[in-house]
Amino acid sequence: MPVTLSDLLAEADLDLRLIVPPSANGGSAVTVSAVAPTELPDPSPYLDGGELVLTTGVRLRTEQQRRAFVKAVAAYGAAALGVGVSSPGSQLPWSAIPKAVAEEAQAQGLPLIEVPEPTPFVAVGRFVSTRTAQEHAAGVTGLLDAHRRLAAALLSGGRERGRQALLAELSRLIDGDARILRYGSLEAEATTGGRDETTTWTEQSIPTGFKDRATLATRPGPAAALHAQAAADYARSLLGVELANDNRALLREREAAGQVLRDIIEGRIRGAEAKARLESLGVDDGPHRIVVVRVPAPQRRSLAALTLGGRGNRGLEDLGIERTASIEDALVIVSLTAETAALHAALSRAGLAASVGVSRPYRRSGLTWAWHEARAAARAARPGETVHAQRLTLTSLLLASADAPTAELAEQTIRPLAAEGPHLVQTLRAYLRLDGAVQAVAAELGLHRNSVRHRMEQVRELTGHDPSRTDGLAHLYLAMSAWDLAHPAARPDSGREPAAPTGEMG
Template structure:
């Protein structure tokens, strides 16, 4: 237990008497300091018991004494010990009144008690408390280690940690999803800290943060990032009613070390699984589903026995970093773990390819996250059997291309064929092609008689029907025939070719958009 003023007041060898502030003796004494200065505040850190004989104090001036005591309180002094029998036979009444007014605990130190005796008592008590904290920390570390090595080690470790702290504890993965919490009721409370986890994620591990009144409670929550690299592997949160003391911090540091080791080992396994997932995806794209099933064994359950969908995501801004893709992969994987669903999440260069069962909750989570992330563009395929994964991948590629062109976050394959093709003509490359194709006709119309561009548009709109197109233009059909021959001569193309008619029609639409 921390040393308090009450402990010193009750110390039989010191013979101290409490003259004021008796209701504040539970204050912790962090150190003891002797000073005869009128204002020793600049030389203090706070939490000290200050000892003085009052030799330089104007003890007869009530105003001076009030100012002195208030300066001590402002400096964080927790108590004042006044030694009698040197400069003063008794503690001055003005000082007693001032200490009672602030209030600040005031202790009378008898002549037979040297200040050094109080200093030794404080020093011994602090050393004893630190030794107790270190010993308790080692004991807790052994207990946490045994828990970590037991079946369900992470959950058992968190349970022992929460019991030691008389609070709660939660472990998050790198994406900020709760992996485990103790006691059981703490999971919901821990989930409310997603915003705090996001802020800590951008700081290289190890890093920590304290949040007062977090998770909608009166708890004081401390967050610790876990990992030894630039990017955290996970996060630990502990919630308590009171600020952690030295002993509790030893326990938390021990838990951080054990969880970091566990996550680093798990990361090695995840790296191996990522390499296997990439190999399985290559087999599926090569049209070898049976080979993929054989290599996967039971690791991916029935994933290759049911319809699947493919999601492809990439940064929509070529200058954006990989963090959004990494976070999407981590959260999709966390959702799959929570739901007990198999999922392939493969980083392919600057892209992320996710393959999961068509009705998988993890796939829905990944699609929702992709749709909400403005820095990514994503395409989602239609359901396909394992043998048709190459086509599903191609569908996702086409949907991704549409998402990039239209500035969308997510486009599903079914949307690609919906609506009009006209919005696709807004692409700058298409516009440039249209302008180049029609330029000879526009140059003719600018210098010669006959509106060839308008005539061509009318003729194509009426599917080559001369009378209807000529009536639309208000000219004779022979005049329209002559103009269409001029179009063929200028362009060097035959209007009998359906491909030519299609290109000209699209060029007219693109240039008028």
């Protein structure tokens, strides 16, 4: 606690006497930052505010000078004015504080203290400086102890419990509430209880090196320690290191799990070994669904480190999640449920524009099929949308394959048609969807049958692929499907893949 006017008055060795008390709103809790002895008629250029100004008044000979001196001291925010008075036979000018000084101090609301001659001004200054140094030392000691307690709490309970223990210790230090928020969700909190809910929260960003919007929020109470804010700053630094390590650990964990899943999906691990590897990841025989979450390239690192479940959300088990992994820049979830509303809510709070694909349910042996279904469904989904996979087709496998040059195929085949205007792409899309039935295409587009045939002849000339032949029709169908995936805004029906051609011609 800083030195107050009441501390000075209570010190018997100083023998100070209060002549003009502080104003009613300040009381005797007025703090004294320093002691400033002066005999200048106007000491204001040398005051910073908060000082106890001491004078003998040796140069204040007239009433006007005395009042001007008091006004100057009050104007610059001095804590109080102390006047030295003489004993019989002393050389000091005043045996009692002049009436003008007392009246002006009363008028200015400036506390006035009488300092008897046996008390040297240096003794008053020594008292204030000693107490200030003691308080500073106590504050440093208290802060170091708070640092030690916060660090010990964090290290005491492992990843989850240690973080909660740190918040509990910080809550005690600030006599209030403390929270950790990440990706827009409440992750952990601690409270002393009984706090006024209207009190404003103070939020500080936690530096983790990830775009996880980690934040430490505190709401101090009336009995907070003097070093409460410094303790919160230190807790923020500790949490920054801890959360950054957690993020990196989660990335490594998901990459390792993703490698196991890829080895199984691509057939490098089979049978009993595959079963053992999946069980080590916590994946039982199911049935399970694979959920694939895709985001734009700038958001992939944030997605890979996104925490699901936690104190503020439903836990992983409540979300039906058995394992999360990273494959091909996507977040892969082995899930017991097809419900994705809670997942989308978490993604939205994290600010991620995610497309989600969900496979049909499979036993452990069907993991490969589930992966391909979910990946194809995720590619067909728009941001913020979930697509549930239907029966896997050869077309969807080719479109989802990272090795098949489907994007290049679409560009080479469909781009020349699009360059002629929308009519050829529109006609080809309808032709493929309606199984090559020219009459049905003409009716849908409001054209004559010969106009449809003429346009399809243009398609053959521009692409080099004849839609009347099975191989040409299959090529055009695959190219159009890939084109629609690459240009979702141009799709007339983004939620449905066109039906596979049957080979029937119109």
